Amino acid sequence: MKYTATIVLCLACVFCSFSQPSGYIGKTRVASYRLSFLPTGYGLNHRISKLITFNSTHSLSFEKAIKNNLSLAVNLSAFSNKICTSHEPANIHVIANYDYATTIQPWGVFKYRGKMVGVELKSYVGGWIAPLGIYLGYGFSWNRISFKDVDKLEITDNYYSDGISYLQYDYEIVADPVSYLTGNIKMGKKSIISDKYTFDYGIEVNLVLNNQMKDYYYEKPGKVYFVYNETKERRITKLYNAFISFGYVF
Amino acid sequence: MVRYFILALLLVFKLQAQDFNNYTPIVCEGKIPEDVLKLSSEKYFSQSASWKTDEKVQVNADISEKKQSKLEDDFILKSTFNIDRLLKSGKIVFEHPMCTYINKIADYLLENEPELRKKLSFYVLKSSFVNAFSTHQGIIFISLGLIAQVENEAQLAFVIAHEIAHYKKKHVISSYVDKQVIVHSSNDIRNSSFLDKLHLYFNYSKENESEADSIGFNEIFIKSAYDFSQVNKVFDVLLYSYLPFDEIKFNTDLFETKQISFPEEYLLKELSEIAAVEDYDDSESTHPNIKKRRASMYNQVNSMKETRGEKFIVSEDDFNKFRKIARFELPHIYINERKFSRALYTSYLLLRNDPQNAYLKNCIGTSLYGLSKYKNIGEFANACRVFSEVEGEEQQVNYFFDKVTKMELNIMSVRWLKKITMDNPSDEFSKKMMKNSMVDLFLYSEYLPSDFDRASADTSESMVLLADSVYEKLSKYEKIEYKKKINAKASGKSYSNYFADVYDDTFKAEMDEAFKDAEKIKEEEKNNKSYSKRNSWRQFNFKRKVKIDKLVIIEPTVIQYRTYKDEVGERYFASEERQRDLIAQIPTYCSKLNIQANLLDIKSFKESDVKSFNDYVILSSWFSEFFLHDEFNEKENNNYICYNTKFMSELQKKYDTKYVAWVGAFSERRKREVDQSVVSCSILLFPTLPILMTYMMIPANFTYYVFMVFDVEKSEICMIDARVVKADLKTDVLRSxxxxSLNKLNK
Structure with missing residues (x-):
């Protein structure tokens, strides 16, 4: 219900024209598919697992010119990403309340899926007329991320007590869906081919506005908490994006 | 029955005869030639193909056949597109009887060379310059300035023969190849200095000129029955071509009445001597100096055993008629070129033989109007050459107008234009100029309409403004009397004398109206409402509060240019492609936006659309003139009424609109210039260096776009939509x- 209301609100904003802009030869609407990909995502995965994956997001966007140099867009996005964790210890922050050494040996695949709905104002700068040319986009996205297909995490917990080495444990991740709001700034250039098709490319920066994301945490029956600071990683992986987009102008 | 037939014949004859009293500038007639209608690219492909089968061009430079062929092709491309621009510039006249006459001379000169004759076509060029030139396509342009100055047909025939010789020897193309070889210097030339290279090029060019003189005479002119001795006189025409077509003393009587006379100091006592030098230094000229050319031709002419020849062969009457037309065209051309003093003097010269000629009086009125407008805004030098630079009798004109005051010139303009409107009450254009000049009279002075009231005028007495030297020589009593008059003048009363012969109730009403308008403008300027400085493109964009749903759009100008690496120059095909695309889209967009637009595009015309072509020419001339008077465009309330507005009323009726739009797009690709501070920052933040380097390697693209709508009735801009974007001129950009721009029109 919450999602539906947000989507309806965003669409209402977009459809509500404030004036009669020229658009591109009278065409003021663009429906497009956008692929955002993150080259830096590779680095993180690589650091953890030496696995090459791209942090890609698929979006459907609807844009409408509301003034000659302004357009309003609503974006529906989804992403599915995985981080393979195996072989090498991850850089995991450990909250250790007790005096013992811990080695975490994660393995398997983290897979998290996200849905985003956002609204965005695009300002076509440098003499361009919306929806063509160079633009700066400012917007907000409401994100919801869930975690699935999480394999088990192997944690070797070696602690000593009276010279005795204790056992290692397997833990399961407790991962609730998280929601958070991001503000995004975008810069891109849109071209129109054959008066019908659009091709768009650019870069995007996201900033997490409300930090309500939950950290992954792993609960050990022995009441020892290991906090895997996934928040930080997610922030980084979603901070910069390059994107390309194909659309239809009408 | 016979009587009616004769009457009909007379009527037809009368209609065809040129009415010099109500002279109208010459226009194109008959059918539009293929040269004008065909697309430049089409012409290029056909010419390029035929050129390859032609015999090889003789060039001075030592280059390989392959390179020469490439340079020739390059020339054909550039020349075809540029000549095409000239052909549709509105400055050429085709199918006019004057062209027919020139063609007849060419027919006669080449009656033994029919194949060569077939390749040539002749057009009259509406230019005041004494000039003629030929192109590689076989088009020969003869300027009206030349026709106005030559003394007889034989002289004109020699010039034509000279140009035919240029075409025959393919000088225009060989000259280009030579120049390119020098510019991209190879072998020995590479080591020579720039000046040496320049001299080398000029020498090649001079050789071509001498050869054209020689071939024109020995292979073409000599075979005719024209008077050989006229060849030498052609060089006199060229030598004194910078002077008007006649040298007659200028007298200010024309502007004086029994109430008005000008002080002697307004006239030069001694005029500068005509100092045309025959033997000038021609080392940096493409043509040999006149002395050399004359000497060379003199020997050739004198070597002729028989001295025979006619000054006229085709027709003396036609020559005189067309020379008169050419001379009548000159004031019109000079006004269009903002050479008002020359226009006035030319009209003055012609008026001596035809004192009541309405057209010439109009030209004088327009010139006075132009001069006064420019004097008012302090830009007089743009409208009248500095008298010290002028030679001959014309110098007096420039000196006189330099000396008359702003007020006097305004009054002269108002009075002259008023007289025209009194002679011809239906002359709305002169009335418009007069009213505008009248507003200026009050705008640039503190006088009131009552100061010019005839009730206080002493119409029986002449008011002579005395120079200081003259004043000193007066007796004590004469000085007192003169001072009284001056004081009366200072109180404004004496100015009434200036309008004594034109003052009536209508004039009084017009003065009152003009005064109100001037006061309104003064008030607005005081409030800084109307005066707008438009320094940048962004500030430049504006639209008056008028809804425009009907307009004429003149053929868009689209130019794609490159100054990047080896791509220097215009991209002709791309420019034409974009232009054609734009032309194809405009009607669709207009119908979508409910705008009725008449697009005047030459390439879309049919052979029979000569009237539309002439409309295009009038509009082009109007635009050229409008932009020439750019000084006035910055002030909204100080419009300059363009002379070509005179010819707009018919167009307004025909197209049922007073709005005309012009679209221009220019794009440039050039090497990117990066600010030093950006480089410094990038060095400091060294990981960004690869990005900066990549950025610097990519050339910068700029597109400049302008859409302007003019109210041709008021001679003012109604809308400017200008944009500069950092992108190449692509179809989507231009269409958008x-x-x-069209969408903004009816809002």
Whole structure:
């Protein structure tokens, strides 16, 4: 219900024209598919697992010119990403309340899926007329991320007590869906081919506005908490994006 | 029955005869030639193909056949597109009886060379310059300035023969190849200095000129029955071509009445001598100096055993008629070129033989109007050459107008234009100029309409403004009397004398109205409402509060240019392609936006659309003139009424609109210039260096776009939509901009 209301609100904003802009030869609407990909995502995965994956997001966007140099867009996005964790210890922050050494040996695949709905104002700068040319986009996205297909995490917990080495444990991740709001700034250039098709490319920066994301945490029956600071990683992986987009102008 | 037939014949004859009293500038007639209608690219492909089968061009430079062929092709490309621009510039006249006459001379000169004759076509060029030139396509342009100055047909025939010789020897193309070889210097030339290279090029060019003189005479002119001795006189025409077509003393009587006379100091006592030098230094000229050319031709002419020849062969009457037309065209051309003093003097010269000629009086009125407008805004030098630079009798004109005051010139303009309107009450254009000049009279002075009231005028007495030297020589009593008059003048009363012969109730009402307008403008300027400085493109964009749903759009100008690496120069095909695309889209967009637009595009015309072509010419001339008077465009309330507005009323009726739009797009690709501070920052933040380097390697693209709508009735801009974007001139860019501009029209 919450999602539906947000989507309806965003669409209402977009459809509500404030004036009669020229658009591109009278065409003021663009429906497009956008692929955002993150080259830096590779680095993180690589650091953890030496696995090459791209942090890609698929979006459907609807844009409408509301003034000659302004357009309003609503974006529906989804992403599915995985981080393979195996072989090498991850850089995991450990909250250790007790005096013992811990080695975490994660393995398997983290897979998290996200849905985003956002609204965005695009300002076509440098003499361009919306929806063509160079633009700066400012917007907000409401994100919801869930975690699935999480394999088990192997944690070797070696602690000593009276010279005795204790056992290692397997833990399961407790991962609730998280929601958070991001503000995004975008810069891109849109071209129109054959008066019908659009091709768009650019870069995007996201900033997490409300930090309500939950950290992954792993609960050990022995009441020892290991906090895997996934928040930080997610922030980084979603901070910069390059994107390309194909659309239809009408 | 016979009587009616004769009457009909007379009527037809009368209609065809030129009415010099109500002279109208010459226009194109008959059918539009293929040269004008065909697309430049089409012409290029056909010419390029035929050129390859032609015999090889003789060039001075030592280059390989392959390179020469490449340079020739390059020339054909550039020349075809540029000549095409000239052909549709509105400055050429085709199918006019004057062209027919020139063609007849060419027919006669080449009656033994029919094949060569077939390749040539002749057009009259509406230019005041004494000039003729030929192109590689076989088009020969003869300027009206030349026709106005030559003394007889034989002289004109020699010039034509000279140009035919240029075409025959393919000088225009060989000259280009030589120049390119020098510019991209190879072998020995590479080591020579720039000046040496320049001299080398000029020498090649001079050789061509001498050869054209020689071939024109020995292979073409000599075979005719024209008077050989006229060849030498052609060089006199060229030598004194910078002077008007006649040298007659200028007298200010024309502007004086029994109430008005000008002080002697307004006239030069001694005029500068005509100092045309025959033996000038021609080392940096493409043509040999006149002395050399004359000497060379003199020997050739004198070597002729028989001295025979006619000054006229085709027709003396036609020559005189067309020379008169050419001379009548000159004031019109000079006004269009903002050479008002020359226009006035030329009209003055012609008026001596035809004192009541309405057209010439109009030209004088327009010139006075132009001079006064420029004097008012302090830009007089743009409208009248500095008298010290002028030679001959014309110098007196420039000196006189330099000396008369702003007020006097305004009064002269108002009075002259008023007289024209009194002679011809239906002359709305002169009335318009007069009213505008009248507003200026009050705008640039503190006088009131009552100061010019005839009730206080002493119409029986002449008011002579005395120079200081003259004043000193007066007796004590004469000085007192003169001072009284001056004081009366200072109180404004004496100015009534200036309008004594034109003052009536209508004039009084017009003065009152003009005064109100001037006061309004003064008030607005005081409030800084109307005066707008438009320094940048962004500030430049504006639209008056008028809804425009009907307009004429003149053929868009689209130019794609490159100054990047080896791509220097215009991209002719791309420019034409974009232009054609734009032309194809405009009607669609207009119908979508409910705008009735008449697009005047030459390439879309049919052979029979000569009237539309002439409309295009009038509009082009109007635009050229409008932009020439750019000084006035910055002030909204100080419009300059363009002379070509005179010819707009018919167009307004025909197209049922007073709005005309012009679209221009220019794009440039050039090497990117990066600010030093950006480089410094990038060095400091060294990981960004690869990005900066990549950025610097990519050339910068700029597109400049302008859409302007003019109210031709008021001679003012109604809308400017200008944009500069950092992108190449692509179809989507241009379409987007033009649609947006059209969309703004009816809002």
């Amino acid at each position: 901009f033009i649609y947006d």
